[in-house]
Amino acid sequence: MTTPLRIGIAGLGTVGAGVVKxxxxxxxxxxxxxxxxxxxSAVSARTRDKDRGVDLSAYAWEDDPVVLARREDIDVFVExxxxxxxxxxxxxxxxxxxxxxxxxANKAMLAVHGQALAEAAEAADxxxxxxxAVAGGIPVVKALTEGLAGNQITRVMGxxxxxxxxxxxxxxxxxxxxxKVFEEANALGxxxxxxxxxxxxxxxxxxxSLLAAIAFGTRVDFPAMELEGIERISIDDIHHAADMGFRIxxxxxxxxxxxxxxxxMSPCLVPATSPLGQLxxxxxxxxxxxxxxxxxxxxxxxxxxxxxxxxxxxxxxDIARGTRVSTFGQPAAGLAQSRAARASAAAPYYLxxxxxxxxxxxxxxxAALGEAGISIDRMRQYRHAASTAPVLVVTHKTTRDxxxxxxxxxxxxxxxxxxxxxxRIEEV
Amino acid sequence: MTTPLRIGIAGLGTVGAGVVKxxxxxxxxxxxxxxxxxxxSAVSARTRDKDRGVDLSAYAWEDDPVVLARREDIDVFVExxxxxxxxxxxxxxxxxxxxxxxxxANKAMLAVHGQALAEAAEAADxxxxxxxAVAGGIPVVKALTEGLAGNQITRVMGxxxxxxxxxxxxxxxxxxxxxKVFEEANALGxxxxxxxxxxxxxxxxxxxSLLAAIAFGTRVDFPAMELEGIERISIDDIHHAADMGFRIxxxxxxxxxxxxxxxxMSPCLVPATSPLGQLxxxxxxxxxxxxxxxxxxxxxxxxxxxxxxxxxxxxxxDIARGTRVSTFGQPAAGLAQSRAARASAAAPYYLxxxxxxxxxxxxxxxAALGEAGISIDRMRQYRHAASTAPVLVVTHKTTRDxxxxxxxxxxxxxxxxxxxxxxRIEEV
Numbered sequence: 042m043t044t045p046l047r048i049g050i051a052g053l054g055t056v057g058a059g060v061v062k063x064x065x066x067x068x069x070x071x072x073x074x075x076x077x078x079x080x081x082s083a084v085s086a087r088t089r090d091k092d093r094g095v096d097l098s099a100y101a102w103e104d105d106p107v108v109l110a111r112r113e114d115i116d117v118f119v120e121x122x123x124x125x126x127x128x129x130x131x132x133x134x135x136x137x138x139x140x141x142x143x144x145x146a147n148k149a150m151l152a153v154h155g156q157a158l159a160e161a162a163e164a165a166d167x168x169x170x171x172x173x174a175v176a177g178g179i180p181v182v183k184a185l186t187e188g189l190a191g192n193q194i195t196r197v198m199g200x201x202x203x204x205x206x207x208x209x210x211x212x213x214x215x216x217x218x219x220x221k222v223f224e225e226a227n228a229l230g231x232x233x234x235x236x237x238x239x240x241x242x243x244x245x246x247x248x249x250s251l252l253a254a255i256a257f258g259t260r261v262d263f264p265a266m267e268l269e270g271i272e273r274i275s276i277d278d279i280h281h282a283a284d285m286g287f288r289i290x291x292x293x294x295x296x297x298x299x300x301x302x303x304x305x306m307s308p309c310l311v312p313a314t315s316p317l318g319q320l321x322x323x324x325x326x327x328x329x330x331x332x333x334x335x336x337x338x339x340x341x342x343x344x345x346x347x348x349x350x351x352x353x354x355x356x357x358x359d360i361a362r363g364t365r366v367s368t369f370g371q372p373a374a375g376l377a378q379s380r381a382a383r384a385s386a387a388a389p390y391y392l393x394x395x396x397x398x399x400x401x402x403x404x405x406x407x408a409a410l411g412e413a414g415i416s417i418d419r420m421r422q423y424r425h426a427a428s429t430a431p432v433l434v435v436t437h438k439t440t441r442d443x444x445x446x447x448x449x450x451x452x453x454x455x456x457x458x459x460x461x462x463x464x465r466i467e468e469v
Numbered sequence: 470m471t472t473p474l475r476i477g478i479a480g481l482g483t484v485g486a487g488v489v490k491x492x493x494x495x496x497x498x499x500x501x502x503x504x505x506x507x508x509x510s511a512v513s514a515r516t517r518d519k520d521r522g523v524d525l526s527a528y529a530w531e532d533d534p535v536v537l538a539r540r541e542d543i544d545v546f547v548e549x550x551x552x553x554x555x556x557x558x559x560x561x562x563x564x565x566x567x568x569x570x571x572x573x574a575n576k577a578m579l580a581v582h583g584q585a586l587a588e589a590a591e592a593a594d595x596x597x598x599x600x601x602a603v604a605g606g607i608p609v610v611k612a613l614t615e616g617l618a619g620n621q622i623t624r625v626m627g628x629x630x631x632x633x634x635x636x637x638x639x640x641x642x643x644x645x646x647x648x649k650v651f652e653e654a655n656a657l658g659x660x661x662x663x664x665x666x667x668x669x670x671x672x673x674x675x676x677x678s679l680l681a682a683i684a685f686g687t688r689v690d691f692p693a694m695e696l697e698g699i700e701r702i703s704i705d706d707i708h709h710a711a712d713m714g715f716r717i718x719x720x721x722x723x724x725x726x727x728x729x730x731x732x733x734m735s736p737c738l739v740p741a742t743s744p745l746g747q748l749x750x751x752x753x754x755x756x757x758x759x760x761x762x763x764x765x766x767x768x769x770x771x772x773x774x775x776x777x778x779x780x781x782x783x784x785x786x787d788i789a790r791g792t793r794v795s796t797f798g799q800p801a802a803g804l805a806q807s808r809a810a811r812a813s814a815a816a817p818y819y820l821x822x823x824x825x826x827x828x829x830x831x832x833x834x835x836a837a838l839g840e841a842g843i844s845i846d847r848m849r850q851y852r853h854a855a856s857t858a859p860v861l862v863v864t865h866k867t868t869r870d871x872x873x874x875x876x877x878x879x880x881x882x883x884x885x886x887x888x889x890x891x892x893r894i895e896e897v
Contacts, residue, residue, distance in 0.1 A: 363791070
C-alpha cells in the first residue's frame with residue numbers, strides 16, 4: 042500500500058493550482074488518510090509560461106491534455122479544463138481508453154456526455170468522480186450517492202450558482218440594479234467567460250441534472266430541464282419581495298412524480314427567514330430529501346480555489362483508498378431514460394406588472410385572475426410618477442396552466458403594459 | 470457481483486426495526502446501488518416475542534448476540550444494542566474475530582473502546598463503520614472522513630443531541646421551566662434510560678469525541694472532554710438570552726491548538742439569527758471547518774427510526790460496494806495520543822447572578838469584574854419581588870482564568886447569593 046497514486050492534472054487555472062498546493066502542502070496528511078502517497082507526475086495547460094503561484098518544476102509538462110491523459114506514469118487523470126466538448130472530452134475519453142480513473146470538476150461535460158462517459162468508464166472498469174462539479178467544496182455528490190444510498194430520494198433542491206446568489210444578495214444589500222452588480226461581478230472575475238452560463242442558470246442547471254441522475258437513477262437529461270435565468274429580476278422585484286418577507290433565489294428543484302421527472306432551475310421566492318432565504322453571497326446550499334432520512338441540508342462555499350480543490354482531492358483520496366462507486370451511483374447501463382414532466386404542482390406565485398394609469402385598470406387585472414381561477418392572497422399598487430403603475434400580486438396556490446390562462450387574460454385587458462413577471466414562491 | 474451481502478442485526482429497537490424495513494422495502498433499489506443484493510440472515514434481541522411492526526419470520530433468531538456475530542451466514546454484523554460495554558462490546562469483538570465487518574450506531578462503545586476495536590478490526594482486515602453513531606441521518610462521518618479528506622481540519626462544532634435541543638427550544642417557545650419539559654420529553658420517550666446521558670451532555674460528548682478523532686488524527690479521548698449539561702439552564706436564562714439576541718444551545722467544539730486538543734460540550738449562547746441559533750427541536754447541526762474548504766454546515770434529523778436506519782444502510786451499502794476506509798480515517802495504530810488542552814481562547818460570557826438587595830451591591834459586582842480585568846459589554850438588573858435581584862452581565866472577550874478570578878471576587882463581595890451561572894458566547 043505504499044505505492045504512490047500518481048495523478049496528471051490538465052488545466053491549471055485557480056482550481057488546478059489549488060490542487061497542486063494541497064498535494065504539496067499536505068503530502069503526509071494525505072498519505073496517512075489515503076493509505077499511500079499521492080504524487081503528481083505531469084501537468085498540462087494552454088500556456089506554459091505563466092506564474093500560477095506554485096512550483097511545477099518537478100512535474101512533466103504536456104502541451105496536449107490527450108497526451109497527458111495517456112501517459113504511462115499516471116493512474117488518475119484530473120480534468121480541470123472545463124467545457125462540454127473539445128479538449129476536456131477528448132482527454133477524458135483518452136484517459137478512460139488508456140485505463141485511467143478520472144476526477145473532474147466539469148459539470149458541462151457530464152451534463153452533456155455523462156451517460157456515454159459513464160458507460161465507457163464502466164466498460165473499462167474505471168471510475169469517473171465529480172464531487173468538484175457540484176456545489177464546490179460541499180460533499181453533496183458523496184452525501185447523495187453514498188450517504189443517502191438507503192433512501193428513495195424524493196426531492197433535491199439547491200442554490201448552486203454562487204455568482205447568481207452573489208448578484209441577487211448584493212442587489213438587495215446595496216440597492217443596486219442588476220446591470221451594475223453584473224458588471225461588478227464581471228470585474229471581480231466571478232463570471233464565466235460566457236456569462237449566460239451563470240446568469241442564464243445553465244451552470245446551475247448542469248449541476249442539478251447530475252444530482253437528479255444520481256437521485257432518481259435516471260440518465261442525465263439536461264435538455265429536459267426548465268431553465269430560467271436571473272436576467273429579468275429587477276431591483277424592484279427584490280425590494281417588493283423583501284417587503285412581503287421573501288428573498289429571490291435562483292433555485293433548482295428536481296423531483297420524480299407520477300408523470301415523470303421534473304427538473305427546473307429558475308428564480309423563486311423563498312421565505313426570508315428560511316435557511317435558503319438567508320443564504321448570502323457566493324455560498325451554496327443543497328437540500329436532499331429521502332424517504333428514510335427526511336431532509337438533509339448542506340451549506341458551504343460553492344466555488345473558489347480552496348473549496349473546489351478540496352472536492353477534487355476528496356475524489357483522488359477515495360481512489361487511493363480503493364473506493365469504486367459507479368459514476369451515478371449505479372451501473373450506467375441500468376439508468377432509466379426519464380420522462381420529462383413540466384413542473385405542475387400548485388404553488389403560490391408572485392406577479393409584477395405595469396398597469397396603464399386608467400380608472401378600472403386594477404379591477405380588470407383582478408377580474409382576469411378570477412376568470413383564470415386564481416385567488417389573490419395580497420395585491421399592492423405602488424405610487425408612481427410615470428404613466429404606468431407597478432402592481433404586485435401574491436396569489437394563493439395555483440397551477441401554471443391557470444397562470445398561462447391569466448396571462449392571456451391580462452393581454453386582453455388592454456391595460457397591462459409589457460410582459461408580467463411571474464415568480465414561483467417555493468415552500469422550503 | 471450478484472453474491473448477496475448478508476447481514477445479521479443485533480438489537481431490534483426502533484433503529485433495528487427501521488433497518489429491517491428498508492432492507493425489505495427497498496431491496497431492488499439497494500441491489501442496484503450496492504451492486505449486489507443485501508439480505509438479512511439472522512437477528513437478535515433481548516425479547517423474541519414482541520411486535521416490532523416488521524416480519525422477522527424469514528430470519529434466523531439468536532438469543533445471544535455473540536452467537537449471532539459468529540454465524541457463518543453473515544458477512545456484516547450490525548450492532549444496534551447500545552451500551553459501552555456488555556453484550557454490544559462482546560458481540561462486536563466476536564464479530565471482528567470471526568472475520569465480519571461491523572456497522573454500529575453505538576457512540577458510547579466507540580467513545581470508550583474505539584481505539585482498541587479499530588486496532589482489532591484493522592489487524593483482522595475488517596472495517597468498523599459508525600455513521601449512525603453521530604448526528605443520526607446526517608452523513609457527517611462520511612463528510613469528514615472522506616469528503617474533507619484533503620483538508621487540515623481546523624474546527625468541528627455541533628449541536629448533536631436532539632433531546633437537549635428539543636428541551637431548550639421548547640422551554641423558550643412555551644415558556645416552561647426545565648423540569649416540566651424534561652418530564653414531557655421523558656413521557657415522549659425522547660430520553661435515554663439514563664437521562665444524564667442526554668441532559669448531562671455525555672451522549673453529545675461521545676459523538677464529538679469520535680469526530681475529533683477523525684478530524685485531528687488523534688485517539689478518541691472522551692475522558693479529556695470538558696463536559697457540562699443543560700440541567701442548570703433556567704427559563705430565565707433562556708429569556709434573558711433571547712432579550713439580548715441569543716439562544717442557548719448545547720454546543721460541542723473541538724479544535725487543535727498549539728497547546729493541544731480542546732474538546733468541550735457545554736451550553737453556549739449563539740446569535741439567535743445564526744444557523745445554529747435557529748435550530749429548532751430535535752434537529753442536529755454539525756459545522757466542519759477545513760483549511761481548503763472553509764466552513765461546511767450540515768443539518769438534519771439527529772435521531773429517530775428513519776434517519777438512523779438510513780445511516781446504518783449507507784454503511785452497509787458502502788461495504789457492499791467494496792469501500793474500505795479505516796475506522797477513524799487513517800490506520801488506528803498511527804493515531805496520536807492527544808494532549809488535552811483546556812479551552813482557553815478568549816470569548817465573551819453571559820453571567821447571571823442573584824444579588825442581595827442592598828445599596829452598592831451592583832457596584833461591588835462591577836468592581837470585582839474590573840479587578841479581574843473583565844470589561845462589561847452590557848449589564849442589566851431586573852425588577853424583582855424577592856429579597857434578591859437577578860443581575861445579568863454580558864462581558865467583552867475574556868479568558869476563563871479571568872472569569873475564575875472574578876468568581877472569587879464575587880464570593881468576597883458578600884452580596885452575591887449562590888453560584889453565578891456563566892455561559893460562553895460562541896461566535897459561530
